Amino acid sequence: MLSGDEKFINKHYLDYTKKSFLEYFGQNIFLKKEEYSNEAAGMGFYRLNYEYSKYQIVFEYERLRFTIRIKWKDAVSNFFSQHKELSNSLKEEDINQSISVLKNDIDNGCLDFFRISKKGEIKKIEGALIDGSKF
Template identity: 75%
Template structure:
């Protein structure tokens, strides 16, 4: 639950995001963690961490923009780096479209995942 100073956090978009994850991923996704903060110059911040199959999905919102990162074991995928056509400004349309495409990408194995070796090299995971 949000603290008393939650007035700075955009409850509407937080609820909308959570509903859309459930809409597209249904019972297969688990919300593992919610973090909130109002330390961003009054703009608010939240992070939702989900588990879906063997993936960890992190949705972060701060200052009217959002990001989506996906972790698979020790590797990471930056969703918007692979979808430059999508906008990450905080609107219902952008949230809905991004979550819909994310679900499709995960279902069809369309995302690239990378990890850093002990030598500092970036390697792509091959599925």
């Protein structure tokens, strides 16, 4: 975090990201944790941890790019590995489009989830989840 009188250099994008999540997910998404810093090579860093339904969504920006990871229990989905057509640079239109596609993927059960074993093996979770619900 920042010292008392220091301003976060990417406050505009941090606020824009939070606004976009609220716009697409509505009141059903909960911001659980927010972190930010002016470190990271002077370009700033921020991470937003959200809870939505049974998912944990982590939006993280560092060094001119952002990532989106979705967790469900012990399984993980890397959003941009499934959407190579999307840009993840720190621009309003890229943030907005990515969050819109993420919401659509969640609503339509289009995310691929993977589990990583203690041996480092990656296994894709197929079809319905263990509890019978859809991703």
